Amino acid sequence: MKLVLKKYINAPVEAASLAVFRILFGIMMFISIIRFWSYGWIDKLYIQPKYFFSYYGFEWAKPIGEYTYILFFICALAAICVAIGYKYTLAIITFFLSFTYIELMDKTTYLNHYYFISVLSFIMIFLPANVYFSIDAALNPKKAHQYIPAWTINCLKLLLGIVYFYAGLAKLNSDWLLRAMPLKIWLPSKFDIPFLGDLVSQEWMQYLFSWSGAAYDLAIPFLLLYRKTRPFAFVLVVIFHVLTRVLFPIGMFPYIMIIATLIFFDASLHHKIISFISKLFGIAKNRFNNQTVFNFNNGLLPKLKYAIVGVFFMLQLVVPFRYLLYPGELFWTEEGYRFSWRVMLMEKTGYAQFKIVNGETGNWFYVDNSDFLTAFQEKQMAFQPDFILEYAHFLKHHFEKDGHKKVAVYVDCQVSLNGRLSTIYIDPSIDLSKEKESFKPKNWISPFKDEIKGI
Secondary structure (H helix, E strand, O other): OHHHHHHHHHOEEEOHHHHHHHHHHHHHHHHHHHHHHHOOHHHHHHHOOOOOOOOOOOOOOOOOHHHHHHHHHHHHHHHHHHHHOOOHHHHHHHHHHHHHHHHHOOHHHOOHHHHHHHHHHHHHOOOOOOOOOOHHHHHOHHHOOOEEEOHHHHHHHHHHHHHHHHHHHHOOEHHHHHOOOOHHHHHHHHOOOOOOHHHHOOHHHHHHHHHHHHHHHHHHHHHHHOHHHHHHHHHHHHHHHHHHHHHOOOOOHHHHHHHHHHHHOOHHHHHHHHHHHHHHHOOOHHHHOOOOEOOOOOOHHHHHHHHHHHHHHHHHHHHHHHHHHOOOOHHHHOOOOOOOOOOOOOOEEEEEEEEEEOOOOOOEEEOOHHHOOOHHHHHHHOOOHHHHHHHHHHHHHHHHHOOOOOOEEEEEEEEEEOOOOOEEOEOOOOOHHHOOOOOOOOOOEOOOOOOOOEO
């Protein structure tokens, strides 16, 4: 135990690795925010919609209209300050809060890689990423250190390892391995891609992608950790993520993951990167080589930081398995699906028609969802039960405010999962306005009429 503490926790390691991670992370986040802004997605996703879906427990995170542009500007500015290491602690806290608030404003925009950025920026709050090659260290020599405790690097490796390995575990199911789903649905549509178009339409290639994807996710953390296989592993990382970017529209995430895996390399590589940046901008790198070791001072605050980091990783290890607490097929009910690193595992489409019944007169009518939701919101709502329930409560409130009495809300919902025929998803006899959101199982979801074996 003492050897483990000495080698992986307390041993001094070069701070250059963390400095490069900070610089590249900040630059990638700035580019991502500018890209999001330039494509008009701020207006489309956060200003145009009339209604926004909330995360359970975070209903207080409301959209802020035109001020959303200011929020994105603050987030972009914080990303730049993180990259250059200026007032780093304030910058990374600001980035975490602003980025996460943007994601909380509407559940419709949830993506695994947005969640990854939030948890990564959260853990970076507790890391001394500004003690080397930063403006903070240049302005205040007392903050400058060439070495940092090993755990500050290893916790980033652990987080990346969890993301990859859990994504691999999630692929060990019969739909992915035995039916090549949903790749068998998605890949044939990529027929127009040069060189790959003809190949991806072949069934054997779809199975190859499925099996190799699972093997890659499960093996890559260990290949990156081992010095002799690390260069080969990084080549695989580049090939995998570039190929993923070519085949699927998932934005900056592949590039972010490529950059992030550099943390597994020895400090010599990071010193070369810093030397390149130094020459490019005329910065004297040697001024930061002071041979000092950053030390988390004894006291309550450092102990609190260790406790928070420890709890954080316990949650990262446990939360993805919360689906075991729920009955039914995870892909069908989606209870415990989010925040579990289940990446691109299903093709789910749905149709949801809501019926409003006046409890006093018995009169009823159907809702035109386009009156309240954008096309993207309606698409996401139609196959996710928590969306359906939240929307039903909104409809009840809206139409009662409009003069209808004792409104009951029913839904005719049909859903298809990974190429299966559409079947009834929500019990049509249930008045959804009487159902409450909670962590309890949603017994008004119709049973899945097939079986998906695996984890």
